[in-house]
Amino acid sequence: MTIGIWILGDQLHSQQAALLSYQNNKQQTPIIFIECLNYIKKRPYHQQKLVLVFSAMRHFAEELKSQGWSVTYKIAQDFETALNHWIKTNAITELRLVTPYDRPFLKLIQNFQLDCNIKFIPNNHFLWTQAEFKQWTDSRKRLLLEDFYREGRKRFNILMESDQPIGGQWNFDKQNRNPPKKSLNPPTPLWFEPDEITQQVIKDIKSYKIETYGKIEPFKWGVTRSQALQVLEHFLANNLNHFGTYQDAMIVGEYTMWHSLISPYLNLGLLTPLEVIKSVEKAYYEFDYPLNSVEGLIRQILGWREYMYGIYQLMDDDYADKNWFNHQEELPEFYWDSSQTDMNCLKPILQQVEETGYAHHIQRLMILSNFALIVGVSPQAINDWFHSAFIDAYDWVMVPNVIGMGQFADGGILASKPYAASANYINKMSDYCKSCVYKHNQRTGEKACPFNFFYWDFLSRHQLQLKALGRMNLVLANLKKMDTVELEKIQSQAQQWREA
């Protein structure tokens, strides 16, 4: 029997399950990596995402070669032909790979006609297996992130003193919502110069006649495990201290704040979740960093990241098609071209996404996703855009974050109420409104902020559904008090904006 291992582009870790399952005879175990050109035509991907994935694959292939594995690296039109050719050439009888994290990709592979058996190895990249997550959900009526997170803290013994949380509290989120002060001076992110391999990938991508999004250069992301570890070290030394306090804050010209920028590396397998969590916990004990920052970062990974993956695997296949509000509007054109908007929150964020493929969580949730939600954009259209535009986007993380959290299209499986907000929130948490052509305190009129008229229009369009949730009563009471003439003006301004 000859076993061959196929390494997917987001499974680039030497401890990944398929490699671990067969370490006996490296020189005689064929390994294949495939850059598939048809696959990257499926949507207009951010050019830097393509560079990141292909360059990281090429680097990892070199690393495995240097460890003695027999590696084939293919650039091919389609996966199936490349695989069958390699299977035949190497007389492979069993193809092994880690089960893909993305469900559509798993289905695609299951439909391949391959000339050998295929064996999926359960992934070891998430801390909870699908069966464990299912067992946890079966034991409760409501799926609350907070309950899941506490379970994770106990299970992996993170920030615990015996069976109690360190600091006497599980969650310090209330301390993590500080608005930006004038004097804030966030640290500079750690970036890298493209090496020869990355420069070659950039040339290759430029030569393909495919539809893409965003700028390809300057490309500054890390592409190896060693660089990803440097980014983690940089975060621990420079950002972790203040990560919590200004986690939700936004400032013009500062797009990374104290965030870690590790999602691209975690999602490719260049970092593992447990090593990040452990190193943050260690920094807490060694350097006495504030608990709200340490706990805040750990909750993102041990809580949110694992939870989103668990929910994604648990839901039926039609989860990505959900549309609780029945929103059907097209995505505004400026999402694809930031120069087409003059809104001083959306414009710089969209610009930075074009330039880097990155925006931090609150920019994604409370600006980019919130605007699409209150305008009434189809959840699938905004999901497609996020998937194209972001450096760290994969189906497993995109679908629950956009469809569930951002658009509330699942009707409340993931969040207990929609993340919808007017300019009031944006003005409190950022300095964007200060230099905007629109007035954050006006709901109607030529200079009224679009977040305002769309927010109230959204509430009035969906008041019956929102009332049933029971958590929006305060704002719905304000809507009820609103003068009818003003509400009509709001609705008409929202409609005119959509038509324009």
Ligand SMILES: Cc1cc2nc3c(=O)[nH]c(=O)nc-3n(C[C@H](O)[C@H](O)[C@H](O)COP(=O)(O)OP(=O)(O)OC[C@H]3O[C@@H](n4cnc5c(N)ncnc54)[C@H](O)[C@@H]3O)c2cc1C
């Ligand atoms: C609408 C929307 C779209 C998103 N799209 C993506 C995406 O395509 N890819 C992606 O990895 N994350 C996505 N997220 C989650 C989160 O915004 C990003 O993980 C985070 O902004 C990445 O930047 P960072 O590494 O600097 O994160 P930090 O703020 O430093 O957080 C540390 C890590 O925690 C994890 N994390 C935090 N929140 C989440 C979450 N909600 N879901 C999963 N992991 C989380 C990430 O691995 C992140 O790297 C999305 C969130 C929203 C609301």
Ligand code: SF4
């Ligand atoms: S006024 Fe409105 S459009 Fe302008 S920055 Fe503030 S929220 Fe954005």
